[in-house]
Each structure stands twice: as structure tokens, then as C-alpha cells.
Amino acid sequence: MKPYKVLTINPGSTSTKVALFQGEECLYSQTVSHEAKELEQYASMSEQLPYRRDTVLTLLKEAGIRLEEVDVFVGRGGGLIAMEGGTYGVTDLMLEHARTCANGVIHPAALGSQLAHEFAQAYGAKAMVVNPPDVDELQDLARMTGIRGVHRIIHLHALNLKETAIRHSKNVMKKPYAECRYVVCHIGGGISISAHEKGRMIDGYDIVGGEGPMAPTRCGSISVANLLEYMKMNQAGLEDVKKLCTRTGGFVNHMGISDAIELTERAKAGDRYAGLLWDSMIYQIEKCIGAMAAVLHGQVDGILLGGGMVHNQDLVKQITDACSFIAPVTAYPGEFEMEAMAAGAIRVLEGEEELKTYTGTPVWDGFDWE
């Protein structure tokens, strides 16, 4: 069978990643980092589209990649209404929801489907997205809040969390993902901590909604009282708070940077503020891992760490020291997002999996007594 060519595009909060695959083989991969200040100039997400497109085009031109040969362009996907996991065709409805960030989340992942669509139109190929951050597999216990009619929803790095769990199951546990129980973390520009049981992500944090640990670009969980006081003192409105949850919180708020390498260098050079900020983020990650281990009743086969910051040995050591009483900690520095996107598209092209159609109807829509 002809090995399909797949171009994967991954717009993240601190980077744009692009990779070309032929079958499972990665022919080319490149990452461009974006500092917070560079992205600040764009008032809306759609204003970032030409910048991200040009970033991708420049990389591909430099590498001499012939886009005419690509069978399918895959974007990361985002801005969508809560959906089942899987590979989806990019449709008009998906594009409309991505453009308007229909789920209320302003994050560059929503540019993924739009970029894939633009390239696919230009080169007569297919456009798809795989396991966007809007995948919802929560157990009912995780949906209830203390306010009637308000339900928890989550947005996290579903793509990398699931791929990491699938690979660890195959290569280390020698069992199917559906038979393993994990706490899986993605520690990047945003930080996802999630509980996986029987091949489903049954709980996790809404990392663009102000839940979970603080992260390079996110404020993470703070108390309602703290937030109300902050809003009063700073005359901050809803839009300011939303930005703190997705773009301007965490390292960006404290230090004006999202780069963990620079933050840790400042800490090493004796900046105690930078040092405490770094250690506090790790402490918050450890607390969230503990919570997800309790969701799994302590029966955890492994704690899996992925994402850019997992390249940092100190972070891995601190988490291992704090959490290995729960289960073995395994570090997968970087991510498998590009591989996961290519694999999802190829499974569909080879007929192993059906291409799903985005309905725009939430996968879960309230308890039956409501």
C-alpha cells in the first residue's frame, strides 16, 4: 500500500510545531518558539492566523517540502464543543466553531483546523483534526459541582495524554491501554494532569478555565475569594480573568516570560523569586497528581510525564521524589502530538478507523433529572 504523506500542524500557546510524515516515518519536524510578548500584539485569535500560517510556510519553504505531495493536512483542533475522542474531518461547522471559539476558549489550538483547511484547499488534499483539547470522557462523579446547573467541563492536552498512555501500555506494560490505570501529565505552556482508566480519561483539570497547577502561561486554581479580591483591587473584568487563565497568568504574570529555560536560569543565577515560582509550580503539579491518584483509588500503574518542561531534570526529580510512593514515574520529554496526529489520519486513510463528523452537539448534556 502507498505510504501516505501527512503534514501535521500544531499551534500551541508558546510554539508552532510542524512535521511531515510518510506512513509512520517522520521525514521532517520543526518547532518555532513564540515569546509571550510577541503574541501579545494580537488582540484576537483570528489575528494570529496569518502569522502562524507564515511561520509554517517559511519553515516548509526553507526545508524544500513539496506540499503538492501531501495527502492530508492535520491540525491540532480546538475551540470546539465537547466531543468524543477520534479523528474528525474538517467541515464548515467545525471551521465556524473554531473561528468563533464556540466553546468560549481563546487558545491557538483553534487555529489548527483552520490552517489544515487552508493548506488542504490550496493543494487539493484532505483536512482533519485528531483528539482536540475538547475531548470529554469524564465520569459522572467528576461532572458535579456545588452549584446546581453548573457542571465541570475540561480542556486539556488530550492528544498527547492519550498517545503517551497508549505507547507506555504497549512498550512498558505490554498490555492494552484499556487495561491500564495511569496519572498522565503534559507539562508545557499549559499543564494537564489527568486520570486514565479502561482507556478513558475519566477526570482531569480545565487548564484553560483556571483549574489545575499554575503554568508558564496560566494562573491555575486560585480561590474564588482571592479572585474576587484581585478583580476589585485591579478593576479587572471578565476578559482580563479569562486571559489570566489562558495567556497572561503563571510565569508570564510574575516575570513577563513563558520560557522555563530562562526562568530556571534566573533561579540558578540567584533570583529567589524565580526559584520559588519554579518550585511552587512543581509543588502544585504534585498536589494535582495526588488528587488524580485518589480518583483511581491509589491503583495506579504509572505516573507518566510529557511536555516541553519534562526536559528539565530538576522538575522530573522533584516530582519523582514527591510522587513515586504512588507509582513509578516515567518521563517522556517533549510530546508525541505530531506522531499522534499523523497516526490518527493514517488509521482513517487505511480504513482501520472511521472518520468522525463533528456535530457541534456536546457529547454530554446534563444529568437526566435536569
Ligand SMILES: Nc1ncnc2c1ncn2[C@@H]1O[C@H](COP(=O)(O)OP(=O)(O)O)[C@@H](O)[C@H]1O
Ligand atoms: N530543554 C528544555 N528544558 C526546560 N524547559 C524546556 C525545554 N524545552 C522546552 N521547555 C519549556 O517547555 C515549555 C513549552 O513546552 P511545550 O510542551 O513545547 O509547550 P506548548 O506546546 O504548550 O507550547 C516552555 O516553557 C519551554 O521553555
Ligand SMILES: CCCC(=O)OP(=O)(O)O
Ligand atoms: C487548550 C488546551 C491545550 C493547551 O493548553 O496547549 P498548550 O500547552 O500548547 O498551550
